Amino acid sequence: MKKIFSRREFLTLGAAAGGTLLGANIESLNPSSQNKTETPFPWEYRILDVEKTQNRAYKNYFQAGCMYGVFGSVAGQVAEDLGKPYTDFPFILSSYGGGGVAHWGSLCGTCNGAAMAVALFHQGNLRNQLTSEIFAWYEKTELPVYTPQEPVKVEKNFEMKASQSKSTLCHTSVSRWTQASGFSTFSPQRAERCARLVADIAGYTVKLLNQAAKDQFSPQTQMSAVSSVCRGCHGQGKEEAEGKKVISRMNCSVCHPNVHKK
Ligand code: HEC
Ligand code: HEC
Structure with a gap:
C-alpha cells in the first residue's frame, strides 16, 4: 500500500531535509503525482501526405477495423513526427467503433475515426465545422474511390462499385452498397469496400486538416441541402x-421521405 502524505506532511519533511525544498520539488515527491506524464492537448498538427495516409489507412483496416483505420493512420503519423509521449497514445482504443460501434450499425467507424482525429487537433467551432464537412461529404459522395496497388480481399482487376450512402x-x-453491387454484407468484397472507404475518409480528413493548418479551410458543405431547409423550422x-x-x-x-408531402 502506498502512503499518501498530506501536503503539510511534505512541507514538514522538506523543512527537515534542510528547508530548501520548493513547491515543485515537494510535488514531485508526492506519490500520487509521481507516475503522471504530462499529456499535451490539443496536439500540434503536422502536414501529412494524402496518398501516404490513404495507403496506411487501407492497411490499418485489416489490423483493427474501420475506425482504427482512419484514426490510427492520421493520428499515428502525426505522433511519429512529434515523438514521445505522443507515440504512447493507445491508438488501438479506436477499434471500438468498428461496424458502427460494436456492430450496432450506428455511426460509421470511418466518420467516428475522422471526428476523433479532428478532435485531437482542434476544439470548439472549428472542430465541429471540420467534422460536419467530412460527414456531409461522406453522405453525398459516391464511394469508394481509392484503389489499392495490392488489393487484400479481391483480385487486382476487380471492378469496385461505388455508392452514395446518404x-x-x-x-x-x-x-x-450491397444493393448497388449485389454482394452481401459479410462477403470479402464488402470488407474490401470498407477498407477502401477507410482510405478515402482518411485522405479527405487529412486534406481538410492540411487546409486548416494553413488557415485555408473555409466551410463549404456543412450538411445536405434538404437538411438546411428542414432545419429552417426544426433546427435549434x-x-x-x-x-x-x-x-x-x-x-x-x-428517414422522413414523405413528410409535408400531400
Ligand atoms: C416552414 C416550416 C417547416 C419546414 C421547412 C419543415 N417543417 Fe416539418 N413541421 C413543421 C410543422 C409546423 C410541423 C407540425 C408538427 C410540429 O410542431 O413538429 C412539422 C412536423 C414535422 C414532423 C412531425 C410529423 C408528425 O408526424 O408529427 C416531421 C417528422 C417533420 N416535420 C420533418 C420535416 C422534414 C424532414 C422537413 C424537411 C424536408 C421539414 N419537416 C420541413 C414545419 C416545418
Ligand atoms: C436515421 C433516421 C432519422 C433521420 C436521419 C432524421 N430523423 Fe427525425 N425522427 C426519426 C425518428 C425515428 C423519429 C421519431 C418518430 C416517431 O416516434 O414518431 C423522428 C422524429 C422527428 C420529429 C418529431 C420530433 C418530436 O419531438 O416529436 C421531427 C420534427 C423530425 N424527426 C425532424 C427531422 C429533421 C428535420 C431531420 C433532419 C435534420 C431528421 N428528423 C432526421 C428518425 C430520423
Whole structure:
C-alpha cells in the first residue's frame, strides 16, 4: 500500500531535509503525482501526405477495423513526427467503433475515426465545422474511390462499385452498397469496400486538416441541402418558426421521405 502524505506532511519533511525544498520539488515527491506524464492537448498538427495516409489507412483496416483505420493512420503519423509521449497514445482504443460501434450499425467507424482525429487537433467551432464537412461529404459522395496497388480481399482487376450512402450510419451505408453491387454484407468484397472507404475518409480528413493548418479551410458543405431547409423550422435557434426542434444534421429525407408531402 502506498502512503499518501498530506501536503503539510511534505512541507514538514522538506523543512527537515534542510528547508530548501520548493513547491515543485515537494510535488514531485508526492506519490500520487509521481507516475503522471504530462499529456499535451490539443496536439500540434503536422502536414501529412494524402496518398501516404490513404495507403496506411487501407492497411490499418485489416489490423483493427474501420475506425482504427482512419484514426490510427492520421493520428499515428502525426505522433511519429512529434515523438514521445505522443507515440504512447493507445491508438488501438479506436477499434471500438468498428461496424458502427460494436456492430450496432450506428455511426460509421470511418466518420467516428475522422471526428476523433479532428478532435485531437482542434476544439470548439472549428472542430465541429471540420467534422460536419467530412460527414456531409461522406453522405453525398459516391464511394469508394481509392484503389489499392495490392488489393487484400479481391483480385487486382476487380471492378469496385461505388455508392452514395446518404447517411453516416454504418447500417445504411453498407446496405446501399450491397444493393448497388449485389454482394452481401459479410462477403470479402464488402470488407474490401470498407477498407477502401477507410482510405478515402482518411485522405479527405487529412486534406481538410492540411487546409486548416494553413488557415485555408473555409466551410463549404456543412450538411445536405434538404437538411438546411428542414432545419429552417426544426433546427435549434429557430424558435420563431413553428415545428418541433430536433438535434440532427443528418439527411432528413432518408428517414422522413414523405413528410409535408400531400
Ligand atoms: C416552414 C416550416 C417547416 C419546414 C421547412 C419543415 N417543417 Fe416539418 N413541421 C413543421 C410543422 C409546423 C410541423 C407540425 C408538427 C410540429 O410542431 O413538429 C412539422 C412536423 C414535422 C414532423 C412531425 C410529423 C408528425 O408526424 O408529427 C416531421 C417528422 C417533420 N416535420 C420533418 C420535416 C422534414 C424532414 C422537413 C424537411 C424536408 C421539414 N419537416 C420541413 C414545419 C416545418
Ligand atoms: C436515421 C433516421 C432519422 C433521420 C436521419 C432524421 N430523423 Fe427525425 N425522427 C426519426 C425518428 C425515428 C423519429 C421519431 C418518430 C416517431 O416516434 O414518431 C423522428 C422524429 C422527428 C420529429 C418529431 C420530433 C418530436 O419531438 O416529436 C421531427 C420534427 C423530425 N424527426 C425532424 C427531422 C429533421 C428535420 C431531420 C433532419 C435534420 C431528421 N428528423 C432526421 C428518425 C430520423
